[in-house]
Amino acid sequence: MASFIGLGRLARTVQCLHSQSRALSISSRAYLNTPSSYGLRSSLQLAHTTRQWRSELDRATFTTSFPCSKKSSADQVTFHNPMLNKMKPKLQSMQELHDKLLKDLNGQSTDDIEDLSPAKFAEKTKQLHDLSQITDRYSEVESLIRDLYSLQQMLEDPATNQDKDLLEMTQEEIKSTTDDIIEKEKELLLSMLPTDTADEANAILEIRAGTGGDEAGLFAADVLRMYERFAERQRWKWDEIAKTHDGLGAIKTQGRIHTSTITVAIMPQPTDVQVHIADSDVRVDVFRASGSGGQKVNTTDSAIRLTHLPTGIVVAIQDERSNQKNRAKAFTILRAKLFELEREKLANERRDKRRAQVGSGTRSEKIRTYNYPQNRVTDHRINKTLHELESVLDGESLPEFIQALRVEEQTDLLMAMNDEE
Amino acid sequence: MRTTLELVKIWTEALVPVCNHSQSHASQELKWLMQHAKQVAHIQEQQLKAKAASSYSPNIIAGQRGRGTLSPHEIELLQGYVDQRVKSRKPLQYILGTQPFMDLEILTRPPTLIPRWETEEWTAKLAATLTSEPSLFASGNLSSRFKILDICSGSGCIPLGLASSLPPFSSHLFGVDIHPKAVQLAKDNEAKNRDLLNGNTVEFHQADLLAPHAVDTFLSWTREKTTSSGASGASGASGYNLVISNPPYIAHDEYDTLEPEVSQWEDPKALLADEEGLVFYPRIAQIAIQLLSQPKPSSSSSAGSDSESGVSEEGSPRGGRQWKNGPDLDKVRIPELVFEIGGDHQVDYVRDAVRDAGFSRVRVWKDLADRARCIVGAR
Structure with missing residues (x-):
């Protein structure tokens, strides 16, 4: 039985991967860096992915069965999307907050506008702007739904039924308005998703060969290629930060007969400000010649090893001929690792909280299996299998997993938001 | 015929003895050599193609090759490089022809000294130190720029590296070396990297620092610029703000123990110095103190910093200028003299030489390998 199992830390891992991108390794490790990538949010606006994953959203999460409401009350609208109906109280409180902010900023509220410091004013303006992204869509959907109610009333009107043309026109209108509503409701839902500022950052992807010796190295090389091709297909820019090969990574041996594991991690690349590393916390090791160095020694060994003392994280880079450059790269990676560690801690706290409420089971460490003999790839987090290993490894079918994972994450996020109420 | 893989194995093994007996470093060196061979082969191929096109004789060019394999020509080139490395002990940087230095690529040609990582490290540190004090840099005409002189400039890496990191159009840097070959290489390096120098000017001169009128010669370069730029008679602006030197500092008895590279x-001549490698320091320190321009009254130092906070355990301030304790250089905030030294054993002598020349503040900078690497002074 020759299966290859991807070990990952979080469901987030591959989702971020979709929203951002890249890196990989041959036999032990490699880092690639994207100079530019799309955040979760902005990539939703890409036509080529949006449509695709919207259909996923329909199937995977929300039924679009049409609750053809007989309600004629224009005050109470019922969304077609059950998720939105659940979130209606939240939407309403957002609307109230929005209106209050608007009043405050226009100086119409009882609070004296003079009391607002410029900073406070800017903060409120920003808050108002962010809220309008949601409330504007909310109003839009509401007015569409009211339109629909009127149309439905028209349909029930005997006068309409007697005029065949009018009947057809009304039915047409209902159909197109309904389509509109479905679209706009989805946009509304997405606008409600919490933003993660790290989504805007570049990503660093790290692949490491785990158990399985040389085979794991070959497997890591395959997955490296997969992500490289995937990024190329997405037209993402990426740089290789470092690639370490021990031995002969590129050579295929006959018969993959063992189970090998690799780990894939995606880390947002933080700024210097987001993660400040104290000099005293890092031990920097360089090649140290015997004697006193300087003019006496011309070493070409420019390897740098950083040890972050509080966490024990070690980053070693030797690709560049200048140890200053290796050092800069190593710090970039170290910063990303520390940032990720912190984020993971927060995410775990949040998830644990939710898990306690929802009572979901424990997460398996095994996230994806690549079974070569069976030509099969299974993602265990969403229980999705594709019988086209080659196409996945070529980066072509990979988005199918990523989209499904993404839907999963968005659903999770929305549910979590609702639970917080 | 051997496969590429077999060759890679053989070459790596061959390189191990010249790579500190490290397998991983040997494969890293081979990677760099291989990149170079491919680059050279590619350029030659392009030239051949151009020739072939002009002489109407196609089909000279070899077809496409698979990824990861080498063409016979590349193998030949690479075999040559490995031989040079292993048999002739030619330094990698002379084979590749360059060495990265900060954000620049410095040309390397025998026999001019190849930039060392320690030098790159302290040059970057010096650039960061200077840049952290924006008041040093007045933008304006050439005569009002921050002036730096590098004595024994070799390939020119130090002034060029500094220029690339200092504020745009803020500085005028000079390099001087006794060897015409070094000066030529430095000029080539300036030309190669000019676009990366932030509009800072770097010029190189050939002169002997032991000549009787060295000080006048060195000063004349700044004066020439002052007058030729037609500036108003700002005589106070002549002279340098900072003098740097990485002079030869290897003692004769150490020389025999060096690696063939x-x-x-x-x-x-770029390595060896009489008197235990120390002969140049007092001379350069004495020259430097005469080269420095009059210190500007420090406008940034607050009343509080006029206290004794600037006093180091190594001496009290003698000059009129007060130095604040900085987080990095607690005694010498803004250096006026920077020497690279050969290591811990030269600290005492060079520190005394610098102090005797009239620099009241003296500090040691260590390198990443935790060795004393620079003596830094200020008046």
Whole structure:
């Protein structure tokens, strides 16, 4: 039985991967860096992915069965999307907050506008702007739904039924308005998703060969290629930060007969400000010649090893001929690792909280299996299998997993938001 | 015929003895050599193609090759490089022809000294130190720029590296070396990297620092610029704000112990110094103090910093200028003299020489390998 199992830390891992991108390794490790990538949010606006994953959203999460409401009350609208109906109280409180902010900023509220410091004013303006992204869509959907109610009333009107043309026109209108509503409701839902500022950052992807010796190295090389091709297909820019090969990574041996594991991690690349590393916390090791160095020694060994003392994280880079450059790269990676560690801690706290409420089971460490003999790839987090290993490894079918994972994450996020109420 | 893989194995093994007996470093060096061979082969191929096109004789060019394999020509080139490395102990940087230095690529040609990582490290640190004090840099005409002189400039890496990191159009840097070959290489390096120098000017001169009128000669370069730029008679602006030197500092008895990459390839005149490697320091320190321009009254120092906070355990301030304790250089915030030294054993002598020349503040900078690497002074 020759299966290859991807070990990952979080469901987030591959989702971020979709929203951002890249890196990989041959036999032990490699880092690639994207100079530019799309955040979760902005990539939703890409036509080529949006449509695709919207259909996923329909199937995977929300039924679009049409609750053809007989309600004629224009005050109470019922969304077609059950998720939105659940979130209606939240939407309403957002609307109230929005209106209050608007009043405050226009100086119409009882609070004296003079009391607002410029900073406070800017903060409120920003808050108002962010809220309008949601409330504007909310109003839009509401007015569409009211339109629909009127149309439905028209349909029930005997006068309409007697005029065949009018009947057809009304039915047409209902159909197109309904389509509109479905679209706009989805946009509304997405606008409600919490933003993660790290989504805007570049990503660093790290692949490491785990158990399985040389085979794991070959497997890591395959997955490296997969992500490289995937990024190329997405037209993402990426740089290789470092690639370490021990031995002969590129050579295929006959018969993959063992189970090998690799780990894939995606880390947002933080700024210097987001993660400040104290000099005293890092031990920097360089090649140290015997004697006193300087003019006496011309070493070409420019390897740098950083040890972050509080966490024990070690980053070693030797690709560049200048140890200053290796050092800069190593710090970039170290910063990303520390940032990720912190984020993971927060995410775990949040998830644990939710898990306690929802009572979901424990997460398996095994996230994806690549079974070569069976030509099969299974993602265990969403229980999705594709019988086209080659196409996945070529980066072509990979988005199918990523989209499904993404839907999963968005659903999770929305549910979590609702639970917080 | 051997496969590429077999060759890679053989070459790596061959390189191990010249790579500190490290397998991983040997494969890293081979990677760099291989990149170089491919680059050279590619350029030659392009030239051949151009020739072939002009002489109407196609089909000279080899077809496409698979990824990861080498063409016969590349193999030939690479075999040559490995031989040079292993048999002739030619330094990697002379084979590749360059060495990265900060954000620049510095050309390397025998026998001019190849930039060392320690030098790159302290040059970057010096650039960061200077840049952290924006008041040093007045933008304006050439005569009002921050002036730096690098004595024994070799390939020119130090002034060029500094220029690339200092504020745009803020500085005028000078390099001087006694060896015409070094000066030529430095000029080539300036030309190669000019676009990366932030509009800072770097010029190189050939002169002997032991000549009787060295000070006048060195000063004349700043004056020439002052007058030729037609500036108003700002006589106070002549002279340098900072003097730097990485002079030869290897003692004769140490020389015999050096690796062949150094002793057989690099100019002994750039490495060896009499009197235990120390002969140049007092001379350069004495020259430097005469080269420095009058200190500007420090406008940034607050009343509080006029206290004794600037006093180091090594001496009390003698000059009129007060130095604040900085987080990095607690005694010498803004250096006026920077020496690279050979290591811990030269600290005492060079520190005394610098102090005797009239620099009241003296500090040691260590390198990443935790060795004393620079003596830094200020008046």
